[in-house]
Amino acid sequence: MVGNTAEAEDLTQEAFLQLFRKISTFRGESAFSTWLHRLAVNVVLMKLRKKSGKETSLEQVTEPDEESGSPRRDFGAPDLKLSGSLDRVNIQRAVDQLPPGYKAVFVLHDVQGYEHNEIAEIMGCSIGNSKSQLHKARMRLRELLHEVVREKAREDRRAAESASSGED
């Protein structure tokens, strides 16, 4: 979720520390796996929010209003299809640029395969909220990935131009 191995290791350690510190607060009201996942997601979200400069309450795990508007309706140029240029590296780079709440829901659902009802419990939000955050996350990713495709097309064009001017 953080897209950086060293940071992921630090956060893994922090999550286990929190587990040891807080295990006595587990009251069996939810499945232990859900409780543990929520704890781990909170550790990651706290880190992401610190990085993005937002000191937001942990309870406010989904995106604030300014992030929750309708997704932009940009079809992209018809010849710019993502399928050929989509790989893990590109997606990871784009995911890194998502706001923390979008990122968490996207990684939990699309990468780790959790269902919306499980994410709602882990994130402490409604199922509808989880669904809408996922949709907005995917639409934002699509925009970011289109930007990658456009940039690559520009680079290819420049390379072709400099190659042809070299031949002259």
Place this chain on the structure above:
Amino acid sequence: MDTMNCNAFLDQLEQWMDGDRSADAQSHLRACPQCRGVVDDLESIHQVAASMDAADPAPPEKIWLALRSQLEQEGLIHGEELTWAEALATWFGGVFSAVPRPALAGAYMVALIAVGITIAGRSYTPINGSQVSTQPLMAQLNTAEQDAVSSMTNSDPVVVASLHKNLAIVDNYIALCEKSVQEEPESEVARDYLYGAYQQKAELLAQITERGDDR
């Protein structure tokens, strides 16, 4: 026939991706290459993302060592400097202060002592992996488990189900730790984890017995 425009389709895109697909939306998608492009993109993102989970590497060993050191500093766990007697005293102190009752007699007590002595003594007598047989210990813990669980027969079925689930989790953890010890008999870290796993099971059984006795 396409009775929907692109805006109306995009309004339903979230539901479409969630599998809720009206006939109108399906007709529109067949007729509209632009909206089909958007759906194809989102499906591609979903497919590539799903393949990323398997690429996640397992955390390296150094994390567990750093975690152990931090937990020792915070006093949440105790380090190797404890003698086996101190380790036993600390451990039994914790368990018995929570459950100072005759219910701990019999198989449960035998299991606790056997596990404690065998594993706590590890730092004094280097244990050759091939000589470590955990089967008798597990058998004793299993007997203790049966006793503890039978003390819960009149309890809330939801609580009983939850305790069974927790026992299954601890048993899984023990199995994993035993596998690690078998694979790396000389690894102190692996033996520590196995020790911790047995301790967790013993403590869980203590809690179950305590709940059973409270009723």
